[in-house]
Amino acid sequence: MNYDQAVLQTFLDQQLQLLPEKIAYDLEEADAFLSDCFAVVVKNIKEVQQYFEDEGLDISQMSLADLEQAQEVFKIADGRYLIVET
Template identity: 60%
Template sequence: MQYDETCLEYFLAHQEQLLPEPVAETMEEAEEFLEDCMAVVCMNLKEVKAYFEDQGADIEGMSLRDLEEASEVFALPDGRYLIVEA
């Protein structure tokens, strides 16, 4: 998957949301990390929910707001969502 500049810049700036220590310092390192994790970009929260359901995650009882606040879900400034499962 190709990650655009918005995804990479946002992940670089907010990676501590997911991990206690930075895993990337450059756009290239961020892209490598996201590729290694097989990160997914979703267009909206319904796609985020569908992704977790497809992965077999136990999200029963979680609202869309709960999913949006999960540490592995990054709300991108353009309205999309980046899911990074490290």
């Protein structure tokens, strides 16, 4: 997947919500890490929900707000979401 600058910058700025220490220090490193993790960008929070359901995760007790706060979910300024599973 080709990640645009907004996605890469969001991950760079917020990577510590998922990881104990920084692993990416520039856009190129962020792109490489996200590619290695097969990170996904979706259009909205409903697609985040659908992604987790398709992956077989039991999220039946989670609200959309809960999903938005999940450590694997990064909200991009334009309303999209980045999902990074390590």
